[in-house]
Amino acid sequence: MAAHDAWALVCRLFAGGTPVLRAMLSPREAVALPVLGKAVKPTTVDQSFVLCPHCQQHRAQVWGDGRGGRMCRCPDCGQVAVEASDGAALILDEDWLRQKLRLALGIESRDGIDDLGDGVWRLGDARRSPVLLARDLTRVQQEPALLDRVRVAGGDIRVITPRPRTTRGSPFGAGVEWLAMEDRFAFYGGGISFLGKPGTEKNSPAADPTAAVYGPFSEDFRxxxxxxxxxxxxxxxxxxxxxxxxxxxxxxxxxxxxxxxxxxxxxxxxxxxxxxxxxxxxxxxxxxxxxxxxxxxxxxxxxxxxxxxxxxxxxxxxxxxxx
Incomplete structure (x- = not known):
């Protein structure tokens, strides 16, 4: 399950688009973190506030203790010493994510990645189908002009986003296919696999998309x-x-x-x-x-x-x- 938890963490980090304190990772995310390798990297965050090192429930302001150390005052725990590791954070390498998604969908390397602004990217064309990656599904729904900018004759558009909590069914009309990151992709062997159409056992996140089915080939020959x-x-x-x-x-x-x-x-x-x-x-x-x-x-x-x-x-x- 480590690979499944690792992919869930990637989706969460991408949806947020901001650094996350290591202390705020769930136990399963912390265990899965080493699996991701270079997909996530350490970063720095504002050190004037930290999550209380004791209860990890409240954000508290940090100040110097006059002896070279740092302290914070938690509403529940009172004064607590703050170590350098308490402000450790990580962030998703989004260049890694975009490149691996391109590989998973078979987008040719000669197609560049276009930044359309405000958390939307055009990854290229997968067999004549333009592919958009967006941080938020609502962003694409509320601005149909984004789809018009990439639409091509005779090709459906694929839109990849993290899965929102409230969306059911297909959020777009004909000619636009929505690929929920959590359901349609998986983390495997340091890369990303495309799981194809939903609703069948072979496309379950727990299934091994690399398993040999036809001689040396997987079921989709990918x-x-x-x-x-x-x-x-x-x-x-x-x-x-x-x-x-x-x-x-x-x-x-x-x-x-x-x-x-x-x-x-x-x-x-x-x-x-x-x-x-x-x-x-x-x-x-x-x-x-x-x-x-x-x-x-x-x-x-x-x-x-x-x-x-x-x-x-x-x-x-x-x-x-x-x-």
């Missing part, structure tokens, strides 16, 4: 664990997953690159196009690991222009689950 790979499941973009899923569907039969890409619903000419590492991304694991998986699992007959996936021989989308 994670792959090649047999010769020992460094954990490899995360793929939506386009890469579509290529793997297409190749798997041919059950190991060599087929042309055109057929593979047509079934994947992609415009590129060759399957390898989705896995090429740009010069600026060289050395980045998130870019190079999917290429390593591709080279491990896909056989290319260059002269004939044929591609196959031997591990899919004799399998289908039904019996692969029984392996």
């Amino acid at each position: 994670w792959v664990s090649p047999p010769d790979w020992t460094d954990g499941p490899i995360h793929c973009t939506e386009g890469q997953a579509a290529v793997f899923k297409s190749l798997w569907s041919f059950k190991g039969e060599p087929v042309s690159g055109e057929r593979v890409m047509q079934r994947a619903g992609l415009d590129s000419d060759k399957p390898i196009d989705l896995f090429k590492v740009r010069t600026r991304d060289k050395g980045k694991p998130e870019a190079e690991r999917p290429l390593a998986a591709y080279r491990s699992l896909v056989v290319t007959e260059r002269r004939e222009g044929l591609y196959s996936m031997p591990c899919a021989m004799g399998n289908s989308f039904i019996n692969a689950k029984e392996q």
Whole structure:
């Protein structure tokens, strides 16, 4: 449950947008904190008031005791000595959050992040669907012009926000999909996983989205664990997953690159196009690991222009689950 609690803490910190005193973390959040690694970082806050170190119920003003120390007066506890650690705080690295959400949704790196102001960002396009990240759902609801600024012909808009306490159902009309951070994403292996559509067991926060279902692939083909790979499941973009899923569907039969890409619903000419590492991304694991998986699992007959996936021989989308 540490990963689930860690993700809940990320959502809380993002929704607040301000530092949180370590002393104000719940016991479960404090236990989950080390799991987040670089996702949260220490920061400084106003030291003129602190949460009472004894009862942790009241904020009290701090003053010097004349001997180099500091004191506060709590309404319940009276005078209490204040240590430097009593003012320790942490804050979410929101650049980390935005980049990991982009990876989870398969947003190409060439799409930049646009700050639309007041806690709203455009993360880029996920397969022709603009993606907005907002600190507060109400902010987007009350300013429809934000959606008009990013809307594109033929593509729905995805809006990611922390889940408010009072919203039920879909808060937007047709053409806008709301993704509640707590329900539709999860923290896993130092990154963020997209859990897909709600309402099924596989999308429960407690489920492992990386679990192999079709041979070495997860159910949505977004994670792959090649047999010769020992460094954990490899995360793929939506386009890469579509290529793997297409190749798997041919059950190991060599087929042309055109057929593979047509079934994947992609415009590129060759399957390898989705896995090429740009010069600026060289050395980045998130870019190079999917290429390593591709080279491990896909056989290319260059002269004939044929591609196959031997591990899919004799399998289908039904019996692969029984392996």
